[in-house]
Amino acid sequence: MKQKLMFTNHPGAAIDELAAGMSPSKVFVIVDTNTEKQVLPLLAVMSESVAGAQVITVGAGDVNKNLDSLAGIWRTLNESGATRSSFVINVGGGMVTDMGGFAAATFKRGMRFVNVPTTLLAAVDASVGGKTGINFNGCKNEVGAFAEPEAAVISTIFFNTLTTQELLSGYAEMLKHALLEDRQTFIDLLDYNFAGTGFDKDRLLTLLQKSVAVKERIVSEDLHEQGIRKALNLGHTVGHAFESYAMTDRHSPVPHGYAVAWGMVVELILSHMELKFPSDMLQRYAAYVRSNYGVFDITCDDYPALLKLMSHDKKNASADRINFTLLADIGDVRIDREADVENIKAALDIYRDMMGI
Ligand SMILES: NC(=O)c1ccc[n+]([C@@H]2O[C@H](COP(=O)([O-])OP(=O)(O)OC[C@H]3O[C@@H](n4cnc5c(N)ncnc54)[C@H](O)[C@@H]3O)[C@@H](O)[C@H]2O)c1
Ligand SMILES: [Zn+2]
Numbered sequence: 260m261k262q263k264l265m266f267t268n269h270p271g272a273a274i275d276e277l278a279a280g281m282s283p284s285k286v287f288v289i290v291d292t293n294t295e296k297q298v299l300p301l302l303a304v305m306s307e308s309v310a311g312a313q314v315i316t317v318g319a320g321d322v323n324k325n326l327d328s329l330a331g332i333w334r335t336l337n338e339s340g341a342t343r344s345s346f347v348i349n350v351g352g353g354m355v356t357d358m359g360g361f362a363a364a365t366f367k368r369g370m371r372f373v374n375v376p377t378t379l380l381a382a383v384d385a386s387v388g389g390k391t392g393i394n395f396n397g398c399k400n401e402v403g404a405f406a407e408p409e410a411a412v413i414s415t416i417f418f419n420t421l422t423t424q425e426l427l428s429g430y431a432e433m434l435k436h437a438l439l440e441d442r443q444t445f446i447d448l449l450d451y452n453f454a455g456t457g458f459d460k461d462r463l464l465t466l467l468q469k470s471v472a473v474k475e476r477i478v479s480e481d482l483h484e485q486g487i488r489k490a491l492n493l494g495h496t497v498g499h500a501f502e503s504y505a506m507t508d509r510h511s512p513v514p515h516g517y518a519v520a521w522g523m524v525v526e527l528i529l530s531h532m533e534l535k536f537p538s539d540m541l542q543r544y545a546a547y548v549r550s551n552y553g554v555f556d557i558t559c560d561d562y563p564a565l566l567k568l569m570s571h572d573k574k575n576a577s578a579d580r581i582n583f584t585l586l587a588d589i590g591d592v593r594i595d596r597e598a599d600v601e602n603i604k605a606a607l608d609i610y611r612d613m614m615g616i
Contacts, residue, residue: 263410271305278308283346286312289359291319332362352378353385360391364406377417379429415460428516436473489594498522500568534587554614
């Protein structure tokens with residue numbers, strides 16, 4: 260993986276160093292309307308290249324990760340004389356890093372770009388791994404490209420203005436990485452919490468660095484998602500089902516990371532049933548999720564719809580068996596495990612019991 264990861268709470272210096280090494284013809288900064296207000300002024304004070312860059316602002320929120328906004332970025336690049344030797348700095352959450360990365364990867368067949376993630380989710384997930392793109396025709400991430408930034412400059416100093424909900428949403432992906440890695444990494448995360456007036460930025464940066472290293476290792480082993488990258492689906496088969504169900508059936512969307520946190524409870528129960536995943540770790544995780552994320556409330560009447568969503572999520576060949584990434588232990592990943600519907604229903608029963616529903 261050629262992407263350079265820079266973990267620093269002095270991001271301005273890192274960005275300027277990168278820019279100096281490239282001697283770009285022109286520098287562009289892509290932000291959304293929120294990061295333009297909340298992050299750009301801070302970063303402009305720290306970085307000469309950001310202060311002197313041409314700013315391109317897109318609408319905030321995933322609804323704006325679309326062709327119109329992308330065309331707007333291309334148009335501004337075109338009208339401002341951007342060339343292949345120009346340089347793009349994406350400053351934002353996953354929406355900006357996905358779309359800004361795709362704009363940079365396609366304009367003039369590819370300009371160099373750097374991601375400066377400003378949400379925890381973008382730092383731990385979206386800005387690393389080379390997936391870029393936009394939503395299209397009602398489908399998420401339908402058009403895109405694998406394109407790696409020159410670097411991701413990862414800091415926790417921008418997270419002050421995020422809500423606890425946004426922080427916890429990103430933290431669920433960190434919990435996932437820890438489960439894919441080892442017991443100590445996982446316990447360190449359970450011991451750290453965001454409660455109270457603030458969080459320890461430097462400690463979070465250290466935890467983040469470890470977490471991103473897990474994704475980086477898995478992605479570098481499988482850049483085009485042929486095999487082991489499916490490990491990163493842990494929690495997502497059930498999580499996506501919860502997420503879609505909340506959105507389309509209940510008209511009450513839940514954050515992606517929350518759905519993943521709940522989904523991982525179900526998938527760890529399934530891991531325990533199928534592969535003897537240790538029950539002490541399962542109990543600790545479920546208790547952590549319950550007290551920090553609350554519960555996703557379901558009854559057995561919801562099972563048929565949830566199972567249908569799970570089987571669609573993975574394009575399963577058979578309706579009776581659904582494909583999962585499971586764990587035999589923390590760090591012991593088994594991809595392409597099929598579970599049958601009766602076991603999944605039993606896991607959902609245990610989930611309701613453990614979560615006190
Ligand atoms: N490429 C990948 O591998 C990958 C992986 C996971 C998610 N994603 C994508 O990432 C996106 C979700 O990421 P996200 O949660 O970061 O979404 P986002 O970029 O929409 O950010 C969430 C909200 O927080 C605001 N925001 C960003 N930084 C802020 C800050 N520091 N202070 C205050 N507000 C701030 C944004 O303006 C937005 O309103 C989705 O589009 C998803 O498809 C991509
Ligand atoms: Zn996810």
